[in-house]
Amino acid sequence: MAEHSHDHAASGHDHAHDHGHDHDHTHDHGSAPAKLTRNQTLVFGALSRAGGPLTAYTILDQLRDDGFRAPLQVYRALEKLVEFGMVHRLESLNAFVACSHPQCVDHETMAFAICESCGSVSEFADAAITRQLKGWAGDNGFALAKTTIELRGTCRTCQAAV
Amino acid sequence: MAEHSHDHAASGHDHAHDHGHDHDHTHDHGSAPAKLTRNQTLVFGALSRAGGPLTAYTILDQLRDDGFRAPLQVYRALEKLVEFGMVHRLESLNAFVACSHPQCVDHETMAFAICESCGSVSEFADAAITRQLKGWAGDNGFALAKTTIELRGTCRTCQAAV
DNA sequence: TCAAGGTTGTAATGTTATAACAAGAATTGC
DNA sequence: GCAATTCTTGTTATAACATTACAACCTTGA
Ligand SMILES: [Zn+2]
Ligand SMILES: [Zn+2]
Ligand SMILES: [Zn+2]
Ligand SMILES: [Zn+2]
Numbered sequence: 484m485a486e487h488s489h490d491h492a493a494s495g496h497d498h499a500h501d502h503g504h505d506h507d508h509t510h511d512h513g514s515a516p517a518k519l520t521r522n523q524t525l526v527f528g529a530l531s532r533a534g535g536p537l538t539a540y541t542i543l544d545q546l547r548d549d550g551f552r553a554p555l556q557v558y559r560a561l562e563k564l565v566e567f568g569m570v571h572r573l574e575s576l577n578a579f580v581a582c583s584h585p586q587c588v589d590h591e592t593m594a595f596a597i598c599e600s601c602g603s604v605s606e607f608a609d610a611a612i613t614r615q616l617k618g619w620a621g622d623n624g625f626a627l628a629k630t631t632i633e634l635r636g637t638c639r640t641c642q643a644a645v
Numbered sequence: 646m647a648e649h650s651h652d653h654a655a656s657g658h659d660h661a662h663d664h665g666h667d668h669d670h671t672h673d674h675g676s677a678p679a680k681l682t683r684n685q686t687l688v689f690g691a692l693s694r695a696g697g698p699l700t701a702y703t704i705l706d707q708l709r710d711d712g713f714r715a716p717l718q719v720y721r722a723l724e725k726l727v728e729f730g731m732v733h734r735l736e737s738l739n740a741f742v743a744c745s746h747p748q749c750v751d752h753e754t755m756a757f758a759i760c761e762s763c764g765s766v767s768e769f770a771d772a773a774i775t776r777q778l779k780g781w782a783g784d785n786g787f788a789l790a791k792t793t794i795e796l797r798g799t800c801r802t803c804q805a806a807v
Numbered sequence: 808t809c810a811a812g813g814t815t816g817t818a819a820t821g822t823t824a825t826a827a828c829a830a831g832a833a834t835t836g837c
Numbered sequence: 838g839c840a841a842t843t844c845t846t847g848t849t850a851t852a853a854c855a856t857t858a859c860a861a862c863c864t865t866g867a
Contacts (some may be wrong), residue, residue, distance in 0.1 A: 487700045574736040575793050596787050624801030625758050631737050631795040639786030
């Protein structure tokens with residue numbers, strides 16, 4: 484799987500955690516709570532450090548020393564983090580990535596470009612696409628809950644490195 | 646997902662595929678061959694009959710009587726059918742669906758609306774979205790290989806049936 | 808204090824997908 | 838016809854991803 488890449492992707496956001504062990508960041512992402520639980524903090528820390536997508540089992544392995552023993556500990560934390568808008572699930576990768584969108588206003592309609600060579604992920608929003616999809620939904624009486632937009636291909640860096 | 650029996654996460658819509666059982670369809674889908682192998686025919690038949698998405702294991706169960714014994718028999722056929730442009734993989738469902746687009750010209754950039762209530766899937770193409778995504782790729786030096794666009798929500802029928 | 812609700816730990820299990828290898832069928836070239 | 842090649846198949850085993858179920862433990866707030 485793709486647990487590589489310290490590439491770009493997840494940088495530039497202000498989550499700026501110091502995952503020592505303290506949990507008092509104060510952000511405002513979607514319905515994010517004032518305070519994360521210990522497990523949520525650890526999982527989010529792992530994803531932030533990685534700067535790219537990780538599978539649940541990779542996260543589990545990275546958190547063994549912090550006392551993690553079972554997949555469910557990771558999946559439960561991920562579920563909440565996604566709910567809070569701090570993490571995205573990448574369906575085509577069965578992996579998770581920390582949100583890197585500056586203000587991630589429309590957390591349910593972000594798009595992701597995934598490099599199949601280096602595994603890096605770029606998160607972006609495109610108003611025209613969102614508008615178009617909502618338009619289709621409206622025209623077809625479809626009550627849209629969430630959209631998945633994932634591009635697969637080769638990033639600029641990897642193409643240059645031929 | 647539901648259990649590993651015969652449940653078909655789908656139904657609800659009637660694609661009225663003509664692929665009843667006969668296998669001399671003369672598709673022009675992508676790089677489809679003149680003739681499918683026995684296993685490919687059986688798998689495609691199962692998907693066509695279903696008229697909606699099926700998981701590989703559900704297909705396996707449906708083809709026990711035809712001699713199928715192992716997942717790989719299904720996965721291998723699916724791999725080819727996707728390659729031929731006759732089947733799509735739905736990433737957010739880990740399932741597969743027969744292509745229902747009239748001419749499915751741009752097989753790699755179709756969009757799917759998946760009803761979370763009844764499991765029905767509508768396949769559609771939207772030139773504006775495709776253009777927009779290709780535009781982003783061009784602007785960012787990303788060599789686009791394939792896009793995944795999946796909408797989750799509730800279809801018109803299910804909303805009416807409240 | 809006590810109940811209610813959320814979080815955690817753990818084991819067991821369920822679900823989706825691939826690796827590895829052997830054997831069979833179709834295709835090609837001679 | 839008869840290899841050589843290539844594609845397809847059958848089968849076993851295993852890897853990778855995800856959830857159910859249950860008991861224990863906190864926290865919050867009557
Ligand atoms: Zn985001
Ligand atoms: Zn790359
Ligand atoms: Zn199609
Ligand atoms: Zn529906």
